[in-house]
Amino acid sequence: MIEVKNINKAFGEKHVLRDFSFVFERGKANLIIGESGTGKSVLTKCMVGLIAPESGEVLYDGVDFIKADYNAQKEIRRNIGMLFQGGALFDSMSVEDNVKFALSMFTNMGEKEKQERAMFCLERVNLPHASKLYPAELSGGMKKRVAIARAIAVKPKYLFCDEPNSGLDPKTSILIDELIKEITEEYNMTTIVITHDMNSVLEIGDKIAFLHKGVKAWEGTRYEILKTTTKEVSDFVYATKFLQAFRSRLENE
Amino acid sequence: MNPAKLLYHVGRFWLLMMQVFRKPDKPRIFWDRVFFEVNAIGIGSLGIVSIISVFMGAVITIQSAFGFESPWIPLYAVGLAARDSIILEFAPTIVSLILAGKVGSSIASEIGNMRVSEQIDALDVMGVNSANFLILPKIVASVFIFPFVVVISMFLGHLGGFVLGVAAGVVTPYEFVYGIQYDFRPYNVFYALIKTLFFGFIIPAVSSYHGYYAKGGSLEVGQASTRAVVYSIIVLLLFNFILTQLLLA
Numbered sequence: 001m002i003e004v005k006n007i008n009k010a011f012g013e014k015h016v017l018r019d020f021s022f023v024f025e026r027g028k029a030n031l032i033i034g035e036s037g038t039g040k041s042v043l044t045k046c047m048v049g050l051i052a053p054e055s056g057e058v059l060y061d062g063v064d065f066i067k068a069d070y071n072a073q074k075e076i077r078r079n080i081g082m083l084f085q086g087g088a089l090f091d092s093m094s095v096e097d098n099v100k101f102a103l104s105m106f107t108n109m110g111e112k113e114k115q116e117r118a119m120f121c122l123e124r125v126n127l128p129h130a131s132k133l134y135p136a137e138l139s140g141g142m143k144k145r146v147a148i149a150r151a152i153a154v155k156p157k158y159l160f161c162d163e164p165n166s167g168l169d170p171k172t173s174i175l176i177d178e179l180i181k182e183i184t185e186e187y188n189m190t191t192i193v194i195t196h197d198m199n200s201v202l203e204i205g206d207k208i209a210f211l212h213k214g215v216k217a218w219e220g221t222r223y224e225i226l227k228t229t230t231k232e233v234s235d236f237v238y239a240t241k242f243l244q245a246f247r248s249r250l251e252n253e
Numbered sequence: 254m255n256p257a258k259l260l261y262h263v264g265r266f267w268l269l270m271m272q273v274f275r276k277p278d279k280p281r282i283f284w285d286r287v288f289f290e291v292n293a294i295g296i297g298s299l300g301i302v303s304i305i306s307v308f309m310g311a312v313i314t315i316q317s318a319f320g321f322e323s324p325w326i327p328l329y330a331v332g333l334a335a336r337d338s339i340i341l342e343f344a345p346t347i348v349s350l351i352l353a354g355k356v357g358s359s360i361a362s363e364i365g366n367m368r369v370s371e372q373i374d375a376l377d378v379m380g381v382n383s384a385n386f387l388i389l390p391k392i393v394a395s396v397f398i399f400p401f402v403v404v405i406s407m408f409l410g411h412l413g414g415f416v417l418g419v420a421a422g423v424v425t426p427y428e429f430v431y432g433i434q435y436d437f438r439p440y441n442v443f444y445a446l447i448k449t450l451f452f453g454f455i456i457p458a459v460s461s462y463h464g465y466y467a468k469g470g471s472l473e474v475g476q477a478s479t480r481a482v483v484y485s486i487i488v489l490l491l492f493n494f495i496l497t498q499l500l501l502a
Contacts, residue, residue: 048378077380088371102379105278160378 001026002047002158002190007056009042009214016042017053017214026157027188029181029204033195034211035236040194043211044160047192048080049073060158078106081151081189083161087143089135095122095146096131102154121149125179141172145179152183159184161193165200177203198237201225210236226250266462272384273392273458286390287397294356294391294457295398299405301355302348306406307413309347311421313338314414318423331424332414332432337441339410345445346493348406349399349452353485357460360391361481364464365474373465384465391457399453400446407445444500451492459485 002024009017016039024030032040045051047058049065058065060076068076089098099118103109109117122128125145135143144164151159161180165173181204184191195201201208205222212232220228228234238247277283317334364387367373376383411433418424424432463481467474 050374050377074380077378080378080380082375082378084371084375086370088375090372090375091366091370104282105379105381 001061002192003057003059004043004047005057005059007043007046007058008054009039009046009051010054015214017046020056020211020214020216022209022216022219024190024192025207026190027185028206029184029191029193031193031195031201031205031208032211033201033205033208033236034217035196038211039214040196040211041162044162044192044194048082048160049077078154079157081154081156081159083144083147083151083159083164085163085166087135087140087147089138089143089146089150091135093134094131095127095133095135095138098135098146099150099153101150106154117153118149121153122146124152124183125149140167141169141176144168144176148176148179148183152187155187157189159189159191161191161195163194163196165195165197170199173197173199174203180204196236198239198243201237265466266458269384269388269462269465270458272382273388273461275382275385277385277389278381283390286386287393290390290394291398293359294352294394295402298352298355298402301351302402302406303409305351306344306348306409307417309343310335310339310410310413310415311417313343313410314418314429315421315423318418328424328428329432329435331418332429333435334432335414335418335429336411336433336437339407339414340441340445344403344406344410345448345452346489348403349449349456349489350486352399352402352452353456353460353489354482356395357456357482357485358478360457360460361464361467361478362474364388364461365467365477366464366471368465368467369470369474388457388461388465391461392454395457396450396453399449403445403449407442444496447500448493448496451496452489455488455492456485459488 004020004022004024007017007020008015020043022030032043034040042051046053046056047065053066056066060079063072063076065073065076089095090101093101096115096118099121100114103114103117107114119128119131122131125148127142127145127149130138130142130146135146138146159180164176164180168176177200180191180193183189193200193204202222205225208220208222208225209216210218210230210233218228218230218233225233225237228237238244314331314335317331317338321328321330321334364373367387373383373387376386415426415429418429419426460481463477463484464474467477
């Protein structure tokens with residue numbers, strides 16, 4: 001479980017996050033949604049320590065990451081898997097080496113054991129045949145799947161996914177969503193997904209926080225979001241004409 | 254660059270170096286990366302260094318002969334002048350300047366590209382000290398391999414001076430060999446190698462700094478790469494002056 005308490009972050013005069021608090025639950029896909037530029041990525045970067053917030057606490061199973069010293073932070077980070085928007089695979093390494101990387105850095109596994117684990121993870125994301133390819137040879141969807149395989153290789157407790165569906169076709173997006181949902185339940189991880197894709201919200205959103213201008217404007221589940229009366233959320237959810245028509249039909253029924 | 258900005262960069266550079274000079278997470282992986290970098294930085298530069306060394310040695314020899322046309326100056330002075338120019342300045346400094354261009358831009362663009370494509374963030378999130386993982390092997394490899402490259406350059410400079418100088422008819426083989434042996438001071442080689450060790454640190458460290466803090470996209474990575482070469486050369490020349498003053502004056 002990750003508990004975020006009163007996170008504030010500003011870049012100069014611009015306040016990006018204001019008093020954001022939320023509990024990200026274990027075994028669930030916790031979604032942070034909102035329009036572009038509302039501070040979703042900044043929040044994630046504050047949570048994993050890539051950006052220092054002005055104030056607030058980020059508690060990983062009770063341990064405050066922000067106040068922790070270098071070694072304690074390192075220890076927490078070894079339990080974090082992260083799927084970056086562009087995949088962030090290491091260009092100079094093959095797919096297999098990318099997946100094996102964290103195993104080589106943080107475990108004492110032998111070469112055979114690492115290879116077996118890497119192949120297991122690649123099979124888990126349906127990419128065993130791509131093990132010898134390099135990131136430049138992969139499609140966008142394949143890169144995301146390899147990034148998931150790399151993230152789960154060390155069996156992390158926490159999985160962060162920064163816009164896992166960006167740049168993907170609807171079919172591949174659904175595959176990625178299903179994969180995230182399955183591995184969250186399989187490994188009983190605390191998964192945090194940043195997205196503005198409504199399909200993902202409705203597909204995997206066990207717990208959702210809606211960010212609006214750096215403030216948490218709403219929280220609930222994927223079932224509740226369709227019935228919300230909060231204007232900002234409603235405008236976001238029913239942004240397309242198709243969904244507006246769907247809402248009118250719901251109201252009429 | 255205004256003094257406040259300069260101070261900011263110097264401070265940030267040393268903060269980065271404090272991250273770089275930590276104990277590597279996995280020594281075996283660290284040494285693998287060092288050997289990889291030795292190959293990329295050192296062995297990969299031998300071609301260009303060899304070509305430049307041979308021709309610069311030849312040009313120095315011919316220019317010396319051109320300057321020493323007086324009957325009062327013995328012909329072996331051509332070999333002596335070429336030797337001192339090659340050992341004291343050409344091999345350690347000019348070759349390092351060339352390496353600053355070749356290796357510096359390559360390091361800055363490699364690390365800069367990793368920064369803008371979030372690969373460095375990925376390392377940090379995993380709990381890997383990205384500065385240590387990426388930069389320390391390059392510094393260790395450069396400090397280790399640069400002296401060898403410079404010694405090879407010294408040898409090829411003399412060889413180029415000898416072969417092409419004799420072929421051009423500006424010096425005889427005997428006079429050239431006598432000249433390079435005349436009043437030889439081993440301390441000059443020591444001075445050149447000490448300078449090279451410093452340059453071996455400056456080039457990867459300054460270039461990595463510019464790549465590590467690159468922001469934006471491919472355009473900014475290109476700009477960071479250019480800045481890396483420019484500042485590596487400026488710092489290198491500054492240290493060349495300081496070390497020459499300390500070791501020779």
